[in-house]
Amino acid sequence: MTSATLKDPEVKTVTTLQPTAAAPGSTLRVAVVEDDLSQAELLSHWLELAGHHCHHYDRGEGLLRALDQESFDVLVLDWNLPDISGVDVLKRIRASQQASLPILFVTARNREDDVVMALRQGADDYMVKPVRRLELIARLEAIARRGKHQNEQPEVLELDVYRVDCQTRTVTREQRPVELTAKDFDLSVLFLRNVGRLLSRGHIRESVWGPNAVVTSRTLDTHVSRIRNKLGLTPENGWRLAAVYRYGYRLEQLDAAIPRTPRSSDL
Amino acid sequence: MRGLIGAGADQATHESALPGLTVSIEKDLEVLVQRFLVRKREDLGSARIALAAGDYETIRRIGHDLKGAGEGFGFPELSAFGAALEGSAIVRNERALGEQLTAVEQFLSRLRVTFR
Numbered sequence: 601m602t603s604a605t606l607k608d609p610e611v612k613t614v615t616t617l618q619p620t621a622a623a624p625g626s627t628l629r630v631a632v633v634e635d636d637l638s639q640a641e642l643l644s645h646w647l648e649l650a651g652h653h654c655h656h657y658d659r660g661e662g663l664l665r666a667l668d669q670e671s672f673d674v675l676v677l678d679w680n681l682p683d684i685s686g687v688d689v690l691k692r693i694r695a696s697q698q699a700s701l702p703i704l705f706v707t708a709r710n711r712e713d714d715v716v717m718a719l720r721q722g723a724d725d726y727m728v729k730p731v732r733r734l735e736l737i738a739r740l741e742a743i744a745r746r747g748k749h750q751n752e753q754p755e756v757l758e759l760d761v762y763r764v765d766c767q768t769r770t771v772t773r774e775q776r777p778v779e780l781t782a783k784d785f786d787l788s789v790l791f792l793r794n795v796g797r798l799l800s801r802g803h804i805r806e807s808v809w810g811p812n813a814v815v816t817s818r819t820l821d822t823h824v825s826r827i828r829n830k831l832g833l834t835p836e837n838g839w840r841l842a843a844v845y846r847y848g849y850r851l852e853q854l855d856a857a858i859p860r861t862p863r864s865s866d867l
Numbered sequence: 868m869r870g871l872i873g874a875g876a877d878q879a880t881h882e883s884a885l886p887g888l889t890v891s892i893e894k895d896l897e898v899l900v901q902r903f904l905v906r907k908r909e910d911l912g913s914a915r916i917a918l919a920a921g922d923y924e925t926i927r928r929i930g931h932d933l934k935g936a937g938e939g940f941g942f943p944e945l946s947a948f949g950a951a952l953e954g955s956a957i958v959r960n961e962r963a964l965g966e967q968l969t970a971v972e973q974f975l976s977r978l979r980v981t982f983r
Contacts, residue, residue, distance in 0.1 A: 638903040639936040645899055680931065708935035730938030730946050 628652040628673040628744050629803055633663045633689065634706075635681050639729070643676060643706070643736070650737045653811045658682075660689040667698050669847055671800040674744045677723075679707035679714070687721055694722040697798070702743040706731055759792055760838065760853065762831065771831070778830050783808055788827050791841065791851040800848040824849055889979040892941045897982040903940050904975070907933060911972055914952070918964055926964060927956035933971075944974055 630647050634640040635658045644654040655672070657663040660681045675693070679686040686705060693701055705718045708729040715726050724743040727736060757764040761774045769785050771778045780788060786808045790799070799807075801820060808823075809815045824841065833839040833851065840852045892900055910929045917925035933949025948971045955963040 636932045636936060638899070638906055639932070639939070641899050641902065642936065642939050645896070649895070680928075708931050729935035730943070733939075 626651075626741075627807070628741065629655070629671070629806060630674050630676060630740065631655050631657060631663060631666070631670075631672040632676045633657045633660060633681065633686070634676070634678045635659070636678075639678075646733045646736060647740075652740075653806055660684040660686065663689060664692055667693070667696065667701075669800060669802075671698070671798060671803045671848065672701065674702045674704065674740055676704050676706050676740065679705065679709050679718070687718060690718065690721050690723055702746065704740055704743055706736070757789070757792055759795070762792060764789055764792060773831060780827070780830060784823055784827050784830070787823050788831060791827070791833075791849070795851050795853055798844060798848060798850045802848075804848060886977065887979055888974070888977045889981060890941055891981045891983055894982045896940065900940055900980060900982075903936065904978075904980070907945065908975060911968060911975070914964075914968055918961065918968065921961075923956045923959050923964075927953050930954075930956055942978075945971070948974065 628647075630652050632640055632643050632647070632654055634643060634656065637658070640656045640658065644656055647654040655666075655670075657666065661683050663675075677686045677689060681689070686707065690703060690705075693699065693703065702724045703722070705723045705726040706729060707714075707718075707726075710728040715728075718726050724746065725739050727739060755765065755767045757766070763772045763775075765771075766789065769782070771780055771785065771788060787804070790804065790807050801817060804820060805813065805815045821843075824843075828834065828841045831839075833841040835854060838854050840854060842850050842852060844850060910933070914926050914929050917923075917929075930949045930952030934946050934953055935949070937943065937945030937947075937949055948967060951967050952964065952971075955967060
């Protein structure tokens with residue numbers, strides 16, 4: 601039996617606007633903590649349509665454990681979770697080494713005191729379910745930008761002696777071109793856009809090779825080692841591209857370059 | 868008409884009395900909407916059992932989830948039903964919960980979803 605046989609069928613159409621896909625290089629790595637599987641699937645679907653990569657956790661403790669080895673650009677956090685509350689998750693993150701992780705609360709709790717408490721505990725934004733797709737994406741991208749984890753993604757990035765042109769995909773160091781493979785270029789851009797930030801291996805893999813690529817740790821280490829050498833990201837140049845055991849890498853700009861012994865090529 | 872989801876034959880007896888409600892949703896949500904409606908029908912069964920057992924917390928949680936997810940899938944009515952269930956469960960209003968569960972069941976039995 602179809603609706604055509606029913607009396608006075610009421611027909612309505614749900615129209616959803618399509619979000620604009622993330623610009624190249626501005627893809628966000630998003631963690632979603634949500635125990636309602638349907639809601640999680642919907643949020644993940646929306647995020648992926650917008651060009652972002654989504655990682656779902658159905659428990660607060662699951663996310664907190666993951667943060668020991670993973671980094672994200674932004675966290676979407678539900679309040680009512682089966683194990684610990686979203687507010688407790690928020691407090692523990694703010695007291696951890698990932699304290700600056702931008703956090704968007706998405707919850708059905710709509711009382712004013714709930715909103716105020718979450719914001720005062722350090723949430724960057726708060727949305728009451730049911731949420732609208734484009735608004736969710738826009739707010740999420742906004743807090744990621746404000747968190748400086750995802751800058752405006754300028755076409756040209758100038759940092760110390762480095763100049764990166766994302767349009768021509770070229771890098772110069774002290775005005776001399778540095779020859780890089782496509783992956784090494786992407787890896788260089790990722791680190792230079794995230795100076796001082798600890799990036800997990802998973803985050804690096806996903807950002808450079810894509811969410812479905814199979815990349816061994818050794819391959820990743822080889823690429824990191826290569827750009828360290830080619831770009832001269834070493835303490836004598838005022839930089840350190842440091843490996844963090846069982847986690848990933850962090851590019852640091854040192855306060856003062858360690859004086860180096862002049863080489864013949866410098867004279 | 869592709870991807871039609873509707874009531875089963877067991878609900879056919881109600882159809883002569885209740886007008887149908889056809890909702891047209893974008894094709895990319897088809898799989899997710901199908902799963903969502905299956906889960907929510909299961910939740911309704913769980914809520915009936917919980918009501919008989921006086922387990923208001925389970926109904927509150929089911930209502931809370933329905934409130935949060937319904938509209939996002941294209942069913943604002945389900946969000947409204949979820950909010951009502953949550954509220955009645957908090958104050959342990961058994962009679963209201965019984966009526967509200969019946970209303971959700973009737974809504975789902977009327978519902979036809981098409982994907983375009």
